[in-house]
Amino acid sequence: MESWPSGISAITLFVEDLEAAKRFYGEVFGLTVAFEDDDSAVFDFGNSIVNLLRTEAAGQLIAPAPVASAAHGSRVQLTVEVEDVDALCAELVGRGVELLNGPMDRPWGIRTASFRDPAGHIWEIAK
Secondary structure (H helix, E strand, C coil), X not given: CCCCCCCCCEEEEEECCHHHHHHHHHHHHCCCEEEECCCEEEEECCCCEEEEEXXXXXXXXXXXXXXXXXXXXXXXXXXXXXXXXXXXXXXXXXXXXXXXXXXXXXXXXXXXXXXXXXXXXXXXXXX
């Protein structure tokens, strides 16, 4: 049997407004779309990809599980390691991103801050 997991290759996030999500990921992360079609846009984060998928198309991907709306609250936090949390926070705020919290020192020994994408997914930056 193959040893696993060896890493996460893809994360699919369900979004109500694909165009707004594409703009956000392009502007905030400075990435270009690696692939897109009518229902999705893929961004390459190096060791993994983030696939933004219209909620209308998500049902066929995860059936019979239901697709929940963003109105029900966040169910995921994605963490990206960075060199300088404070400097990146200043840059994000300059790009119009509203921080949910931070920068702050956590009791478990890391410095973090978090923000939300247009679909309600929480992103944390950490050092």
